[in-house]
Amino acid sequence: MKESDIRKTAVFDEYLRLVEKDIKTFFDFRAFVDVRCPACAGAGFTFEFEKSGFRYVSCKKCSTLFVNPRPGYRALERFYSDSPSARFWANNFFKPVAEARRVKLFRPRARYADGILDKKKRAAIADIGAGFGMFLEELRRVSPDNRYVAIEPSIEMAGICREKGLEVRRSCLEDMKASGPEFDLVTAFELAEHLFDPALFFKKARAALKDKGLVFLTTLNCHGFDIALLWEKSRIVTPPHHLNFFNTVSIRTLLERVGFKIIEISTPGMLDWDIVEGVIKGGGPDLGRFWNLLARDGTEEAKRSFQSWLSRNNLSSHMRVIARKV
Amino acid sequence: MKTKTSKIDLMRPRDLYEKAKLLRERDGVDFYLRKGRLFREVGCVACGSKRAGLRFYKCGFRHVECSRCGTLFVSPRPAEKDLLSYYSDFEAPLFWTQVLLNTDSERKVIQYAPRAKMLVDACRANMAGKDTVFLDVGAGSGNFALAVKQEDYFSKVTALDVSGECVSVCRRKGLDAFRGTLSDYRGKADCLAMNDLIEHVFSPEDMLREARKKLNPGGILMIATPNCLGLDFSLFGKDTDNVTPPEHVQYFNPKSISVLFKRTGFSVLDVSTPGILDLAIVERKVRDGYALESGSYISRIIKSGGKTKDDFQAFLQRNRLSSHMVAYARRAG
Numbered sequence: 001m002k003e004s005d006i007r008k009t010a011v012f013d014e015y016l017r018l019v020e021k022d023i024k025t026f027f028d029f030r031a032f033v034d035v036r037c038p039a040c041a042g043a044g045f046t047f048e049f050e051k052s053g054f055r056y057v058s059c060k061k062c063s064t065l066f067v068n069p070r071p072g073y074r075a076l077e078r079f080y081s082d083s084p085s086a087r088f089w090a091n092n093f094f095k096p097v098a099e100a101r102r103v104k105l106f107r108p109r110a111r112y113a114d115g116i117l118d119k120k121k122r123a124a125i126a127d128i129g130a131g132f133g134m135f136l137e138e139l140r141r142v143s144p145d146n147r148y149v150a151i152e153p154s155i156e157m158a159g160i161c162r163e164k165g166l167e168v169r170r171s172c173l174e175d176m177k178a179s180g181p182e183f184d185l186v187t188a189f190e191l192a193e194h195l196f197d198p199a200l201f202f203k204k205a206r207a208a209l210k211d212k213g214l215v216f217l218t219t220l221n222c223h224g225f226d227i228a229l230l231w232e233k234s235r236i237v238t239p240p241h242h243l244n245f246f247n248t249v250s251i252r253t254l255l256e257r258v259g260f261k262i263i264e265i266s267t268p269g270m271l272d273w274d275i276v277e278g279v280i281k282g283g284g285p286d287l288g289r290f291w292n293l294l295a296r297d298g299t300e301e302a303k304r305s306f307q308s309w310l311s312r313n314n315l316s317s318h319m320r321v322i323a324r325k326v
Numbered sequence: 327m328k329t330k331t332s333k334i335d336l337m338r339p340r341d342l343y344e345k346a347k348l349l350r351e352r353d354g355v356d357f358y359l360r361k362g363r364l365f366r367e368v369g370c371v372a373c374g375s376k377r378a379g380l381r382f383y384k385c386g387f388r389h390v391e392c393s394r395c396g397t398l399f400v401s402p403r404p405a406e407k408d409l410l411s412y413y414s415d416f417e418a419p420l421f422w423t424q425v426l427l428n429t430d431s432e433r434k435v436i437q438y439a440p441r442a443k444m445l446v447d448a449c450r451a452n453m454a455g456k457d458t459v460f461l462d463v464g465a466g467s468g469n470f471a472l473a474v475k476q477e478d479y480f481s482k483v484t485a486l487d488v489s490g491e492c493v494s495v496c497r498r499k500g501l502d503a504f505r506g507t508l509s510d511y512r513g514k515a516d517c518l519a520m521n522d523l524i525e526h527v528f529s530p531e532d533m534l535r536e537a538r539k540k541l542n543p544g545g546i547l548m549i550a551t552p553n554c555l556g557l558d559f560s561l562f563g564k565d566t567d568n569v570t571p572p573e574h575v576q577y578f579n580p581k582s583i584s585v586l587f588k589r590t591g592f593s594v595l596d597v598s599t600p601g602i603l604d605l606a607i608v609e610r611k612v613r614d615g616y617a618l619e620s621g622s623y624i625s626r627i628i629k630s631g632g633k634t635k636d637d638f639q640a641f642l643q644r645n646r647l648s649s650h651m652v653a654y655a656r657r658a659g
């Protein structure tokens with residue numbers, strides 16, 4: 001898989017330009033809130049860099065990278081529901097690659113989710129931040145009898161989910177009224193990095209899960225190759241969207257802290273090298289001779305085998321986590 | 327990575343190694359000051375190209391990189407006789423010979439035994455195995471020749487070295503040994519080995535042509551030499567411990583050693599980088615205070631667990647990115 005399969009460079013550039021504009025209209029830096037480490041709640045941190053006026057710091061205890069101070073929950077919600085860049089993301093960024101994402105991301109993910117479900121009974125599954133509902137659609141194709149609920153705050157995308165015959169709650173999980181434990185599986189894909197208060201989010205997710213229910217999430221790993229190497233130059237490290245970058249240790253701390261037991265933490269990502277090679281070949285900053293050499297003279301086999309080394313050793317930026325409610 | 331770390335300390339004992347490094351720097355600079363004005367520019371020692379770009383200076387010596395094949399070499403360089411005089415007139419190379427002689431029993435087990443086995447396997451696969459002669463050029467302690475002898479494949483195993491001391495050491499080990507260079511050797515061989523030799527000589531091209539003359543038709547040449555595309559070269563540049571002018575005056579890579587083989591009448595059989603020490607070398611240097619470029623991902627790899635590091639070393643090996651290269655070629659025609 002290549003980065004361009006799921007993210008068109010020119011469109012991504014335009015999107016980042018719009019975000020830059022929106023930051024000026026939607027955020028009042030004076031109203032930003034000081035927070036503790038979103039993973040371990042530690043108070044000590046080190047300044048890393050500033051990007052578009054947002055300060056990124058890393059936790060002294062668990063090395064989670066996070067924005068601090070950060071915009072409040074309501075400011076973020078307003079930005080996601082009503083900004084030109086959010087609309088551009090849904091219509092111009094996501095739609096053209098939606099089918100590619102269905103095949104390359106959602107389908108394998110649905111198969112994976114199906115594998116961890118208890119097949120003996122009908123399961124209730126909620127996808128938080130369901131977007132266009134593709135993950136649930138794909139899972140429904142594999143296991144049609146389960147109950148599928150899309151939790152999605154955007155009016156437009158919630159409508160699309162409803163058209164697909166999914167049960168929909170148009171809300172953020174944080175704002176949903178507690179309805180007691182009703183799900184066997186709660187999923188949250190590429191969501192944890194956006195959250196104002198991840199601990200609160202996972203507490204809510206836990207409350208919505210039945211006893212021994214599972215949470216399945218994917219998020220960014222700040223120890224992953226492209227992020228750790230490119231750091232402030234990484235286009236994935238972009239405010240105000242990406243506020244929290246956990247790692248394989250700190251995501252465990254977070255989930256255990258709110259009452260989960262970890263089943264799996266892995267980094268099955270496939271794009272790290274492709275992203276870095278794109279930066280090198282695009283005339284980006286000098287990342288060092290060894291990486292230049294691999295980009296310039298490395299065989300396809302060498303590049304593939306490097307990426308698979310990253311994935312195997314929990315060093316890819318794309319992290320997958322399964323945890324059980326205890 | 328406990329095993330690899332201890333291996334590096336066995337093969338490159340810290341205090342001796344540090345002393346050798348300082349002596350080399352002192353003698354390298356001294357040599358340059360005495361002979362530098364007599365140095366002559368040369369074309370690429372692998373492909374002959376005249377186009378090369380400056381990579382760095384070390385102890386005064388200008389190191390350039392061939393624009394065509396990527397070989398790293400010293401140019402301008404000392405004349406052949408001056409280069410040879412370095413080995414008799416300066417302390418550093420003599421001291422280093424002692425270090426090698428002292429650590430060679432460890433090398434034998436870790437490096438030479440598997441390499442000798444590989445060599446014999448390559449010979450078995452590529453030539454008829456009757457009344458065959460093996461010649462180790464620059465045999466040093468004789469331990470590699472001994473490892474080859476133990477494989478019990480060749481009918482005759484001979485060690486050749488320019489140092490009288492090394493020849494005596496070889497003879498004490500029961501090897502058939504001669505003092506001299508390859509051109510001094512009067513016989514013929516079916517297999518020639520050059521371990522850590524070609525990086526030292528004024529003209530690798532001449533040496534390989536000479537090797538071809540000494541080989542019987544279809545004979546095999548094995549060369550073990552540093553790979554300038556290896557991890558430490560990429561990370562440390564001129565501070566790579568292996569960059570030791572005027573002892574080493576060139577560093578090939580898998581592509582350029584193949585080019586040189588072809589130019590000198592050999593057909594390439596195999597080029598690999600079976601090195602096991604790259605990460606351990608980097609790790610030790612960083613532990614001793616060398617600052618890697620900030621943000622370089624390598625520092626994270628060094629801090630990771632043994633399995634992750636072993637797995638990365640295996641990646642380097644497989645993809646010819648280790649600094650230790652072994653190349654096999656057969657005499658063409």
